[in-house]
Amino acid sequence: MSDGDRANAHGRDETDTGADAQTEALSRLNANLERIDELTKRLVGALAAKRKSDQGLQGPGPELYAKAMAAYWAEMASNPGKLIERQVGYWGQALRHAFEAQTALTSGKPVPAPDGQPEDRRFANRMWSEHPYFNFVKQQYQISAAAIKDTVHDLEGLDRADKQRVEFFSQQIVDLFAPTNFLATNPEAMQKAVDTEGDSLVKGLENLVRDIEANEGDWLVTLSDPEAFQVGANIATSEGSVVFRNRMFELIQYAPTTETVHKTPIVLFPPWINKFYILDLKPANSLIKWIVDQGYTLFVVSWVNPDESYSDVGFDAYVDEGFLTAVDVAKEITGEAAVNAIGYCIAGTTLAATLALMSRRGDTSIKSATFLTTLADFSDPGEMGVFLDSDFIDGIERESRAKGYLDKFFMGRTFSYLRSRDLVYGPAIKSYMLGEAPPAFDLLYWNGDGTNLPGPFVTEYLRKLCVRNELASTGFDLLGQTGLTLGDVSVPLCDIACETDHIAHWRGAWQTAAQFGSKDKTFILSQSGHIAGIVNPPARNKYGHYVNEVAADTPDEWLEGATFHEGSWWPRWEKWLRGRSGKKIAARAPGGEDHPVLDAAPGKYVLPERKSA
Numbered sequence: 001m002s003d004g005d006r007a008n009a010h011g012r013d014e015t016d017t018g019a020d021a022q023t024e025a026l027s028r029l030n031a032n033l034e035r036i037d038e039l040t041k042r043l044v045g046a047l048a049a050k051r052k053s054d055q056g057l058q059g060p061g062p063e064l065y066a067k068a069m070a071a072y073w074a075e076m077a078s079n080p081g082k083l084i085e086r087q088v089g090y091w092g093q094a095l096r097h098a099f100e101a102q103t104a105l106t107s108g109k110p111v112p113a114p115d116g117q118p119e120d121r122r123f124a125n126r127m128w129s130e131h132p133y134f135n136f137v138k139q140q141y142q143i144s145a146a147a148i149k150d151t152v153h154d155l156e157g158l159d160r161a162d163k164q165r166v167e168f169f170s171q172q173i174v175d176l177f178a179p180t181n182f183l184a185t186n187p188e189a190m191q192k193a194v195d196t197e198g199d200s201l202v203k204g205l206e207n208l209v210r211d212i213e214a215n216e217g218d219w220l221v222t223l224s225d226p227e228a229f230q231v232g233a234n235i236a237t238s239e240g241s242v243v244f245r246n247r248m249f250e251l252i253q254y255a256p257t258t259e260t261v262h263k264t265p266i267v268l269f270p271p272w273i274n275k276f277y278i279l280d281l282k283p284a285n286s287l288i289k290w291i292v293d294q295g296y297t298l299f300v301v302s303w304v305n306p307d308e309s310y311s312d313v314g315f316d317a318y319v320d321e322g323f324l325t326a327v328d329v330a331k332e333i334t335g336e337a338a339v340n341a342i343g344y345c346i347a348g349t350t351l352a353a354t355l356a357l358m359s360r361r362g363d364t365s366i367k368s369a370t371f372l373t374t375l376a377d378f379s380d381p382g383e384m385g386v387f388l389d390s391d392f393i394d395g396i397e398r399e400s401r402a403k404g405y406l407d408k409f410f411m412g413r414t415f416s417y418l419r420s421r422d423l424v425y426g427p428a429i430k431s432y433m434l435g436e437a438p439p440a441f442d443l444l445y446w447n448g449d450g451t452n453l454p455g456p457f458v459t460e461y462l463r464k465l466c467v468r469n470e471l472a473s474t475g476f477d478l479l480g481q482t483g484l485t486l487g488d489v490s491v492p493l494c495d496i497a498c499e500t501d502h503i504a505h506w507r508g509a510w511q512t513a514a515q516f517g518s519k520d521k522t523f524i525l526s527q528s529g530h531i532a533g534i535v536n537p538p539a540r541n542k543y544g545h546y547v548n549e550v551a552a553d554t555p556d557e558w559l560e561g562a563t564f565h566e567g568s569w570w571p572r573w574e575k576w577l578r579g580r581s582g583k584k585i586a587a588r589a590p591g592g593e594d595h596p597v598l599d600a601a602p603g604k605y606v607l608p609e610r611k612s613a
Contacts, residue, residue: 032202039205043212050217054402056395057410060169063391068166071157086154090147094140101136117142122180122421127187134187137179145174161385168386175420180429189433196435203435211431220413221428223448228440231449232602235442236277238289240300240601241590244329248313248321250302250603251329254288256587258295263582264367265297265334267326269347272303272318273411274450275606278531279344281442285537287570294574296581297588299330299339301347302605305451311404313454315350315461316479323354327365333592338367340581344534345504346461348374352512353471353478356488360481368492368580370573372534373504376486377472377512378465382505383418393462400455408450418502423447443531449608472515486512492520494576496569498533499525499546510555522576523548524569525562538568545569 076083100113112135120142123129128138152170155163179185183193183201192200211222229235240254268288270276279300280288291298301322306313330339343351348371355369375381381388400406416423430436438444470476475483493516497509506525513523526533527543536543544566552558565572591597 028197028199032198035202036205039202039209043205043209046209046212046217048217053218053410054395054399056391057399058395060165060389061391064162064165064169064389067158067162068152068155071155074157075155082154083151086147086151090143093147094143097136097139097143101132101139105132112136113139115139122178122426125188127191131187134179134185137185141177141179145178148174161389165386165389168383172417172420175425178425181425183433186429186433189429192434200435201433204432207431207435207437215409218409218413220409220416221424221431222438223423223427223441224444225438225440226445226448229442229445231275231277231606231608232600235282235445236280236602236606237283238280238286238292238601241597242302242599242601242603243299243333243591243595243597244326245598245603245605246321246325247310248304248317249326250304250598250605251326252300252302252601252603253330253333253590254292254298254300254601255590256297257289257293259587260584261295261297261587262578263585264336264580265299265330265339266291266342266577266581267330267339268298268300268342269323269326269344269351270301270303271345271347272451273346273415273453274446275305276300276302277602277606278443278446278535280602281446281535284539285535287535287537290537290570291574295584296577297334299326299333301326302603303451304605305408306405306454307452308404310454312456314456315353315464317454318350318457319354319357320479323350324358329595331365333595334588338365340368340370340577341366342370342372343374344372345374345530348372349376349461349465349471352376352486352489352516353465353476353484355491356471356476356484356486357478357481359488359490360484366491368494368577369489370577371493371495371509371513373498373501373509373530374495375504375508375512376465377508377515378467378469379472380505380508380511381466382508383502384504387414388462388466393459393467396462397455397459400453400458403455405455406453406458408452411453412448412450415503443535472512486515487517489516490518492580493518494522494524494573496524496526496534496573498529499527501530501533503530507555510558523558524572525559526569536568536570538570541567543568545572547572 072083097113104111104113110132112130112132115129115135117139123138127134129135148170149167152167155166158166183189189200207222212219214222238254240252242250243253244251268276268279268291270279280286283289288298288300303322304310327339327341331337341351341355343349351369351371352374353376355366358364358366378388396406396410399410427438431438464470464476468474471484472486475485478484493513495509495513497504497506499506501509510523510525513521525546526536527545528536533543544564545568546559546562546564548558548562550561552561
């Protein structure tokens with residue numbers, strides 16, 4: 001073959017290769033377009049079939065916005081100079097930045113304008129700092145966001161609760177409109193769409209449709225790979241047995257791992273907004289396993305996931321058929337006259353009411369109590385206070401009355417928006433705009449495995465305990481006893497709060513502990529938040545804790561005099577518990593003659609599809 005023939009053949013090969021690549025790209029594009037068309041139809045169908053829910057659950061009522069607007073105009077009338085100065089300051093900063101950006105562009109150098117805005121991890125991608133357009137968008141957003149935040153913060157004429165709500169919900173709006181949340185102004189998402197020839201957007205649309213369909217037309221981003229975990233297989237695997245079951249709960253007695261155990265058993269009451277296995281995710285961070293390994297007989301309540309058949313269940317039923325029954329069963333199985341009790345979050349609040357009731361009755365079946373991230377004095381409810389207004393609670397009451405229960409979706413969404421950047425917008429960007437699969441993260445899997453709440457219970461809890469603060473003030477009526485207060489509680493107690501808790505803020509937990517009538521009280525403040533501060537095994541040596549044995553009049557005074565200790569609070573608490581748990585005896589096998597083993601742990605109520613009792 002001559003050189004010319006070889007050149008011609010080589011040219012034909014390059015042409016054929018180029019044509020093949022174009023054909024492949026066109027085929028991929030057509031396939032993506034077909035997939036997008038299919039997904040769009042599914043999305044429209046899912047949105048059209050959206051569940052009907054009360055408007056009170058969708059956001060604050062119009063009264064709040066009316067109050068905010070009235071306060072703004074009243075301030076404008078009484079002190080116009082203050083607001084005009086703030087507005088002029090905002091205009092000046094925004095225009096100055098726009099001028100600097102224009103000057104940088106006209107200089108012929110593709111560099112961003114000087115950036116003096118505070119660091120924000122939402123804008124960690126280098127394009128936000130290096131690309132002139134994206135840096136301009138980022139800075140303008142941050143300037144506007146700061147101006148809105150400062151204006152709302154300085155707004156006068158609102159009471160404390162309304163001011164807190166206006167600040168919270170205005171920040172939600174500001175966070176919603178962050179440029180990271182939109183494809184056209186998110187450089188990372190746009191770059192990935194180009195690099196993957198649009199595949200990332202197709203996968204993102206698949207993820208969005210999956211979430212909309214899974215939530216009956218509502219939107220709640222999936223935080224963890226739903227196929228990565230199986231309860232009882234790779235999470236909630238501590239060995240134990242269900243030894244009792246009624247319509248409210250299953251009682252799990254865990255198998256001993258030591259030859260001897262303390263005489264006094266422990267009954268642990270987890271919250272029923274989520275499932276108990278947050279305390280038994282895996283052996284390395286399982287508080288349940290750790291307690292058993294220290295030589296204790298441990299019973300854990302696994303609450304039922306209510307449906308419409310629980311439309312009659314109120315606070316009394318959780319105490320009578322739940323707390324009191326669990327304590328009685330644990331006493332019957334072990335032959336002991338009393339137990340040590342643990343209550344976590346909402347179960348801690350209910351444990352406080354139960355202890356007050358038992359005190360009035362002269363019932364000494366609970367020897368000591370441990371409270372984990374518990375509020376029972378709601379005079380300052382913290383960040384959760386933004387959801388404790390009549391518009392929200394009225395919506396819950398109407399919704400649960402119509403359905404018989406409050407669907408887990410609404411509480412899950414509510415708690416997510418307390419940390420919207422981490423639990424809403426950040427995961428949504430990764431899932432929908434970057435097309436990433438949710439991570440295999442056990443804690444986030446648990447977070448998405450919520451439970452429903454009986455209608456009467458949730459409205460009674462919110463109105464009587466949270467809004468009217470009856471247990472800490474005027475008195476709470478329970479099972480025939482009237483005027484119960486925290487002062488009625490007299491058992492020794494240990495109260496563990498968490499420093500950055502968004503749900504049960506530590507100052508409120510400290511104030512709750514201060515109100516108990518107990519003479520023997522210990523307060524421990526763990527670093528981190530509502531979950532990580534509690535699920536903090538000693539081996540990890542990650543978060544420390546504060547203690548202060550000197551009496552204090554306020555939580556800030558207590559913290560000022562507190563001593564910081566490295567490492568988990570678990571060993572300190574166990575030392576406290578050990579002194580209230582009696583001598584060592586031979587380890588107990590689960591169950592007994594009157595309470596035979598019904599199932600292996602983790603039981604039936606914790607599974608995705610509950611079987612009838």
